Amino acid sequence: MKSRRRRLIPYFLIAPTLIYLAAFFAYPMFQAFALAIYDDEAALPLLDEPSSQGNEIGRLTQGTRVDIADRQGNQLAESQDQSAELGQEADEAGFSTVDVWFLVEGEGTDGADVTGWMPKSRLRIRDEAPDGTALGGTIRPPVGVGDPFTVIRAQPNEKADEVGTIGQRETVSVIETASVEVWYQVVDAESGTTGWAPSRYVEVFSDEETGRIDGATAGEFTGKYFDRMTDDRKFTSAWQTTLLLMIVILPLQFVLAMAMALVVDARLRFGSGFLYVFALPMGMSDLAVGILFFSIFSGSGLINSFLDTLGLIDSQILFLTSDTRSWIIFAIVLAELWRSTSIVMVILVSGLQAIPRETLEAAELFGASYWQRVRHIVLPLLKPSIQVALILRTILAFQVFAVVIALSGGDVVTVLANEAFRQYRLNNDNVASAYAILILALSIGSAFFYLRAVRHESEVEAV
Amino acid sequence: MSDKSELSSQSEISELDKSSNTDSNELLPLDHPSVVAAHKRMKRRANRGRRFTYVAAIAIALWIVIPIFFVFSMAFTTEDAVRAYPKGFLPFIPFSTDTMRFFLNFDGVLAGLVNSLLVALITLVLSTIIAVPAGYAISRYVFPGRDFFRISVLAVRAFPVVVLSIPLAVLFIRTGLFDSIWSLSLMHTALVMPTTILVVASVFASVPYELEEAGQVFGATPLQSFRYIVVPLVLPGIAASGLFSFVLSWNEVFAASVLTLDNKTLPALVLTSLSNSPPAFQFAGGFFLMVPSIIFTFFIRKYLFNMWGQVAK
Numbered sequence: 001m002k003s004r005r006r007r008l009i010p011y012f013l014i015a016p017t018l019i020y021l022a023a024f025f026a027y028p029m030f031q032a033f034a035l036a037i038y039d040d041e042a043a044l045p046l047l048d049e050p051s052s053q054g055n056e057i058g059r060l061t062q063g064t065r066v067d068i069a070d071r072q073g074n075q076l077a078e079s080q081d082q083s084a085e086l087g088q089e090a091d092e093a094g095f096s097t098v099d100v101w102f103l104v105e106g107e108g109t110d111g112a113d114v115t116g117w118m119p120k121s122r123l124r125i126r127d128e129a130p131d132g133t134a135l136g137g138t139i140r141p142p143v144g145v146g147d148p149f150t151v152i153r154a155q156p157n158e159k160a161d162e163v164g165t166i167g168q169r170e171t172v173s174v175i176e177t178a179s180v181e182v183w184y185q186v187v188d189a190e191s192g193t194t195g196w197a198p199s200r201y202v203e204v205f206s207d208e209e210t211g212r213i214d215g216a217t218a219g220e221f222t223g224k225y226f227d228r229m230t231d232d233r234k235f236t237s238a239w240q241t242t243l244l245l246m247i248v249i250l251p252l253q254f255v256l257a258m259a260m261a262l263v264v265d266a267r268l269r270f271g272s273g274f275l276y277v278f279a280l281p282m283g284m285s286d287l288a289v290g291i292l293f294f295s296i297f298s299g300s301g302l303i304n305s306f307l308d309t310l311g312l313i314d315s316q317i318l319f320l321t322s323d324t325r326s327w328i329i330f331a332i333v334l335a336e337l338w339r340s341t342s343i344v345m346v347i348l349v350s351g352l353q354a355i356p357r358e359t360l361e362a363a364e365l366f367g368a369s370y371w372q373r374v375r376h377i378v379l380p381l382l383k384p385s386i387q388v389a390l391i392l393r394t395i396l397a398f399q400v401f402a403v404v405i406a407l408s409g410g411d412v413v414t415v416l417a418n419e420a421f422r423q424y425r426l427n428n429d430n431v432a433s434a435y436a437i438l439i440l441a442l443s444i445g446s447a448f449f450y451l452r453a454v455r456h457e458s459e460v461e462a463v
Numbered sequence: 464m465s466d467k468s469e470l471s472s473q474s475e476i477s478e479l480d481k482s483s484n485t486d487s488n489e490l491l492p493l494d495h496p497s498v499v500a501a502h503k504r505m506k507r508r509a510n511r512g513r514r515f516t517y518v519a520a521i522a523i524a525l526w527i528v529i530p531i532f533f534v535f536s537m538a539f540t541t542e543d544a545v546r547a548y549p550k551g552f553l554p555f556i557p558f559s560t561d562t563m564r565f566f567l568n569f570d571g572v573l574a575g576l577v578n579s580l581l582v583a584l585i586t587l588v589l590s591t592i593i594a595v596p597a598g599y600a601i602s603r604y605v606f607p608g609r610d611f612f613r614i615s616v617l618a619v620r621a622f623p624v625v626v627l628s629i630p631l632a633v634l635f636i637r638t639g640l641f642d643s644i645w646s647l648s649l650m651h652t653a654l655v656m657p658t659t660i661l662v663v664a665s666v667f668a669s670v671p672y673e674l675e676e677a678g679q680v681f682g683a684t685p686l687q688s689f690r691y692i693v694v695p696l697v698l699p700g701i702a703a704s705g706l707f708s709f710v711l712s713w714n715e716v717f718a719a720s721v722l723t724l725d726n727k728t729l730p731a732l733v734l735t736s737l738s739n740s741p742p743a744f745q746f747a748g749g750f751f752l753m754v755p756s757i758i759f760t761f762f763i764r765k766y767l768f769n770m771w772g773q774v775a776k
Contacts, residue, residue, distance in 0.1 A: 025619055259519060
């Protein structure tokens with residue numbers, strides 16, 4: 001018994017992590033895919049009868065122009081609360097969806113008592129309960145010529161059977177109130193699709209005969225968000241710049257990181273001081289580094305000040321304007337080199353420390369020069385560390401964001417993460433998610449590429 | 464294979480090189496003139512290499528320190544000096560807290576600082592509470608699914624923050640959690656947790672289980688030996704990982720900009736007002752963004768390779 005409990009302990013310990021990651025990692029991940037490829041308001045299903053129990057006989061996309069063929073009320077099955085909510089929703093949308101019907105009791109035109117349903121529009125309420133529920137009233141006189149009587153029906157529905165009629169100004173008591181949602185039978189003139197739809201999804205024009213599908217409930221998988229992403233005028237520039245930055249930065253970064261790692265590993269005096277300084281940028285925010293390099297490259301910044309003090313320039317060189325794209329990219333490269341080389345260095349140093357000193361000493365004894373040792377012993381043995389650092393850096397390179405905004409305002413030079421942010425700001429959550437998924441795909445793709453590439457090489461070597 | 468053969472040919476060459484002086488392969492006494500000369504030559508070469516290494520070290524250090532020092536200079540001087548051109552460095556320009564005061568009086572900055580601080584602290588506490596047991600589990604227990612758990616934690620760490628931020632923003636808007644420091648802390652916790660777990664695991668792994676057992680041999684209960692033997696040993700490492708969570712949250716700008724509107728953290732505030740703010744604001748903002756990481760790096764410099772070496776594996 002005790003041993004079983006002991007076996008469960010690790011699962012108890014990792015359970016909070018799993019729950020947390022499910023909620024704040026797996027769910028958003030899933031949601032990102034959903035936002036990017038699924039339109040949950042793509043189409044409005046049309047039913048064969050004006051009731052939510054009807055069968056779907058067709059679909060119309062949002063915005064389709066339709067003819068209104070017929071109109072009918074249908075009692076809401078749900079409670080009053082929901083219908084009130086529905087009415088409110090409809091008011092916000094600017095068109096009415098809910099008719100109120102009363103179950104009334106009064107003296108019919110034939111002299112007998114009659115009980116049945118009539119629309120609210122025909123009753124002037126004279127008696128109300130404190131909560132606003134109608135208790136009784138008088139029948140309104142009809143407007144203009146027409147049927148002088150008000151028809152009482154068996155159901156709160158214009159199509160229901162007639163149970164009697166009540167004359168105008170007769171007093172009736174209200175037994176029950178029902179909310180009725182209006183349904184329209186819509187016809188799409190082009191495709192001929194026809195069917196019933198609740199009025200909250202149909203905007204009726206003032207002629208009462210035509211309208212427009214104004215809402216949708218049925219979701220569909222769609223590529224339109226990716227299309228909108230690729231059609232965006234900044235898309236090409238964004239992915240090209242992202243790749244360009246990566247291709248330029250990564251090699252430089254690894255050379256610099258290797259140099260830093262070798263210096264750290266050389267066990268100099270003040271070695272820990274150098275290590276601290278080299279590691280400084282590691283914990284720094286990309287935004288801070290963006291500001292740092294902005295202050296260096298800006299018109300009155302460090303470089304201009306320096307050149308001016310030396311008397312080398314007469315007027316400020318403007319590096320960061322919309323006409324100097326390449327200077328901006330150069331500044332971004334430097335900023336990224338400055339910021340993210342430290343982490344590569346740390347990974348390489350931990351790799352270096354794992355290389356047995358004896359191997360290097362043996363090589364030295366055999367007369368191998370420093371560069372020979374680096375080239376033939378250190379680099380091959382560092383391959384796993386280099387691989388890890390490459391994967392990490394590539395993934396992070398797709399997320400370059402604040403540095404670019406700080407140095408270019410996010411406009412002249414743009415990258416993928418920046419575009420995702422811009423689309424989000426424009427309330428295009430779906431397109432923003434498409435960008436996010438693209439970044440994810442590129443990250444995973446490059447990780448696999450490195451894993452495969454490095455494995456291939458080692459296989460070749462083994463042969 | 465090829466490496467080895469090349470090396471041996473290399474050593475042959477140097478062997479020949481030496482034998483030209485000694486013309487025999489016999490071992491010479493250590494005080495033999497040629498041995499002494501060779502030794503001196505090697506030492507000189509090593510010294511030259513060492514000097515070159517120092518030069519490289521100083522050059523790299525300058526490349527890192529100069530930008531930081533420049534921003535610090537600008538953050539602690541008068542507004543005139545910030546606006547001046549050409550700009551100078553701190554000993555040559557007046558020291559003053561003007562820039563700082565201007566920044567702190569800027570609309571929303573104090574609130575942003577408080578928000579950043581709260582978010583970072585909540586992230587620190589949450590991630591530590593959740594990650595420490597998990598880190599302990601993967602370093603102390605062997606259980607089915609352990610490797611899978613480790614790998615998924617690693618995978619989580621590699622996923623882009625961009626992918627998580629936008630759907631979470633949509634979710635938070637729907638649930639009414641949007642634009643609160645709590646929702647941002649939840650997001651940041653998800654971001655730092657994988658690293659925290661791996662670091663904590665490596666910290667626990669560095670304390671041998673035998674120590675705990677020894678405690679129990681001497682009559683401590685498992686809980687006691689954990690409390691009095693393991694906890695004191697792992698506390699510095701866990702503090703380092705907590706600091707790491709704090710700094711990561713303090714620095715994080717993408718999720719902060721996406722998930723907040725009125726309750727912006729400092730980075731989000733600085734990012735949005737970057738284009739239409741005076742230089743003094745930018746320099747002082749940069750200073751505030753950098754300070755925690757500089758302190759952090761100082762405190763964790765001993766754990767640097769433990770932490771990142773482990774995480775990288």
